[in-house]
Amino acid sequence: MELKAFIEITRPHNCVLAGIVGLLGSIVAVGHFPDTLTASLVFLVVTLGCAGGNTVNDYFDYEIDKINRPDRPLPRGAMGRKVALYYSLSLFAVGLLLAYLINLQAFILAVVAYAAMFLYAWKLKPLPLVGNLVVAGLTGATPLYGALAVEHIGLAGYLALCAFLVNVAREIIKDIEDVEGDIAKGARTLPIVWGKKKAAYVGALFAVVTVIASFLPVKAGVGLGYYAMVPVDALILYAAFLILRSQDRETAHRAQKTLKVSIFLAVMAFLIAALV
């Protein structure tokens, strides 16, 4: 067993980004940085939840990942499957303990979000569109989590809408990329049920709607953040163009990675705008 697998399986880049988005939700909701304890708890509850979600996801995706992602810790034998399951449950348990220290609604949302991640990995992922909406809903819940922690929603609602929309687009395009492995496991994802071309149209539609919605929270990103949204929206439209032009695995990979870069840049833009 490789010790570094305990970090790798959590996909730390996603978890840190998610933790920052949770903090961003608090900042955008009240217009200033929250107190250190609240900020730390929000960051940790989201990060631990994302880490537990990614770990339990790899536990249930073992057969698919042997085809699609053989280099991941479980298919390559760097960690035992049962160890991964108990590790994910431990991450969730610590996250819930910390969520309880924030306030009741933050604890309840953490319970719902953690349960949704487990259910997604266990049963919902193979369902056409349902799985995509659950993952995107979880990413949308992330800025809302930070807002609940400071007991004010404010502009975090706009951020949640953009997070949801762009991640629906990205999840559908990721399913187009993973068609081969998903077919092998009998998953009924959108590109398998509707065909890759129709799925590409749905993914591109959500990408375009994200661009439209990205002007809603411009109040949160006005000034420096506003101008930084232009390249973000350009990247999102480019990803839509790519997947409409071709639905082969390599193009789908490029399109979904382009969306991931746009998410990172958008989060940085809003963070700078909210703190400047």
Ligand SMILES: CC(C)=CCC/C(C)=C/CC/C(C)=C/CC/C(C)=C/COC[C@H](O)COP(=O)(O)O
């Ligand atoms: C206009 C615009 C794009 C606004 C940004 C909206 C926003 C705040 C997005 C952040 C969403 C979020 C909470 C991201 C956290 C990290 C993340 C990408 C989570 C979703 O991961 C699921 C995915 O299937 C994991 O796959 P992979 O990234 O390939 O490991």
Ligand SMILES: CC(C)=CCC/C(C)=C/CC/C(C)=C/CC/C(C)=C/COP(=O)(O)OP(=O)(O)O
């Ligand atoms: C709101 C709170 C408290 C936590 C939210 C935590 C976050 C940011 C969740 C976002 C969604 C996410 C990263 C869930 C983790 C598990 C997951 C859905 C991974 C995606 O797995 P697959 O759909 O199998 O795709 P892969 O091919 O990348 O494995």
Ligand SMILES: [Mg+2]
């Ligand atoms: Mg997976």
